[in-house]
Amino acid sequence: MQPRVVIIGGGFGGYAAARELKGAPVDVTVIDRTNHHLFQPLLYQVASATLAPSDIAVAIRWVLRNQHNATVLLGEATAIDVEGRTVTLDGGASVLPYDFLIVATGTRHSYFGHPEWEALAPGLKSIEDALDIRNRFLMSFEEAEREQDPAARRAFQTFVIVGGGPTGVELAGTIPAVARVGFHREFKHIDTRETRVILLEGLPRILTSFPDALADRARRDLEQLGVEVRTGAMVTRIESDAVYVGDERIPARTVFWAAGNAASPLGRSLGVPLDRSGRVEVERDLSVPGHPEVFVVGDLAATVQRDGVTPVPGVAPAANQEGRAAARNILATVGNQPRRPFRYINKGNLATIGRHRAVADFGFIRVRGFFAWFLWLFVHIMYLVGFRNRVTVLVQWAFAYFTYERGMRVITNSARIAVSNPKPRNIVAATTAPAAQKGTPGLK
């Protein structure tokens, strides 16, 4: 029997590992709790109603359909027994033995000890997250249109994004144009140009993974778009209709979370040292200490670059490179060859700001403004190669870009926001019922 390689997670790391094992003398099983491989860097465009989920997500089975040594299983790996070399699925319903294991389950958002904030301020990691954010984004305007009380209405038209990393910056940068230009003619009772977008960052500056000059430029670009950027602003409390920075209360009905990562809890069941954020401290060959048959790749792995100090960033190209490296080390062991230490190659760091600006850092060269944005577009379209939706994504982008309009406007589960955000519903149109005259309690 061929060595069994089990890969947990079908994201960038797991998918790259599986592809690297194509045609190799091993049996590959990819386990994921979703059925799709997701192009996460564009998730914020699903959240902002520009792209459809299927534009950036493809069935894992479909991308691996021609790989005869690979099996895909839909299920959640709930525990790993490194001594018995098995993975438990769905809390014990079944157990899968392995000879080699690659754990690539990534991270979730960290709410810094406030798990109760998650329901009020969703993060952006999965398609479900993106649809949740999209629904809240679109519903805010609907609620504002029906709201009579001016202060309550302003709270519906205020969007707070917590976290000034690339996700927060990209999300904040897309809202102003959509709200002010795209939606302007559609609402009769509100002026969508009054939409406020506030980006909160606890550290002294945004985009800490970028050089100072680029981060400054990004800040100015955001401010030019009308985004209020507040650095050194620690969130102390989130309520259904407000965010607190220190003691200051910012009335806002819609809060998105883009701050802090917590490693997938599966790392704990490996019984090896974890870093502060729960990531697994792997060896130079990406295996875990004491278990050369177990590898951790992607955001769940804590590893360093060639200098032995700088951490490898939690970005898609890093996960990709690590997945391939782990797979090659497995094949080396199977073929009685020595393993190689992982070497991260920095492909650059990119973040878009609004419609046609970006900052890009390739180490040897730094770019900003329109040219950086064009680079961003090019890189992302190249990455989407292999994704069948390249053509339609281009059509959607071109449409959204030139018209300012957003096509992905279907609100599917408005019940969800109604539950997490309970409030009286008022009608703006002329009414005779006294109930409609009341404002939202707690707002003056």
Added chain:
Amino acid sequence: MQPRVVIIGGGFGGYAAARELKGAPVDVTVIDRTNHHLFQPLLYQVASATLAPSDIAVAIRWVLRNQHNATVLLGEATAIDVEGRTVTLDGGASVLPYDFLIVATGTRHSYFGHPEWEALAPGLKSIEDALDIRNRFLMSFEEAEREQDPAARRAFQTFVIVGGGPTGVELAGTIPAVARVGFHREFKHIDTRETRVILLEGLPRILTSFPDALADRARRDLEQLGVEVRTGAMVTRIESDAVYVGDERIPARTVFWAAGNAASPLGRSLGVPLDRSGRVEVERDLSVPGHPEVFVVGDLAATVQRDGVTPVPGVAPAANQEGRAAARNILATVGNQPRRPFRYINKGNLATIGRHRAVADFGFIRVRGFFAWFLWLFVHIMYLVGFRNRVTVLVQWAFAYFTYERGMRVITNSARIAVSNPKPRNIVAATTAPAAQKGTPGLK
């Protein structure tokens, strides 16, 4: 103040009425509990993972953005007070007065006195329905892939569609090709060519709205695709893993409902005569008896064709024509002109069968086979004019047609099926745990 026209429902009837009132000296308010206008005839293509929701749904606000006398409100009309001339929204949160009212809330599925079947056999009326059916459709293959017991696995690979009208026929016709060709290479433990599709119809033949010869042809076309068509087959019971026809038990995990319509309950609050299925029996000008200021259009209206006997069918073109007619009669009254009786113009009846066949009945001419399918394609693309997604729909269709592949493969709420369909989860791959050896109880 201009006369206030309130339109409940932004489907074909309500949307057509609103458009007809563009530029007229009236204030229009469109109320819908969803934010989108839906191209319902293509809903089955969302269900079969060919199209994305946003391909066939557009924000009602967006399509009415240039109509200055129209306001759109997201909310559910829960009661109508025809004496006080008000519409109650969201159970009393607010009340909207009107001078003229158009009720266009359509129908839901009827489960013939078995409302408990809805959770087991979803119908296809809304985007949520379509995504639910898509999830179940895709999840069935995932579950089959993980199932060890051959009988249980067959039940996962058996799809039963209840109802042989156009929706049932179109849904049944799309599954075989997707399952047998599209998914064939992707699954390693099941043979997707063994997928069974069973279409159950209680009446003696399918497509009762079509002439006999076309219905016969459609049946043969379906059978050639491998669909088991069973007429005179009354469903007596539905369980989570089986459908009963009389006393016969058909093991099947996935059942879709396309039989029977029940009118929207809002019709009852009008206090006027309803027909057996709850539709409002309107006057010839589409107003309700005794209330010339209240109109009912679309599937909720029971009306007859020129001959005074033949009912107007519950199809999109009829709703469209009725919506326009009601709006014109309102404008006639406002302008002190006489109203006109509604006259239905039959634009033909079309149903597709699988990849490139259809039946079409235009009254004076009947078409079938490839030419009818081509007509269907043409008509539907023409109808999509005004929908921004025409180009991408064409790209998706062409892709799906030539590759047999389905791009819309994101399963978003698999938790939903897991809840409604509880069962042990087994892994097909080699396992060591005894739990994995058990089959699904109740299947031999």
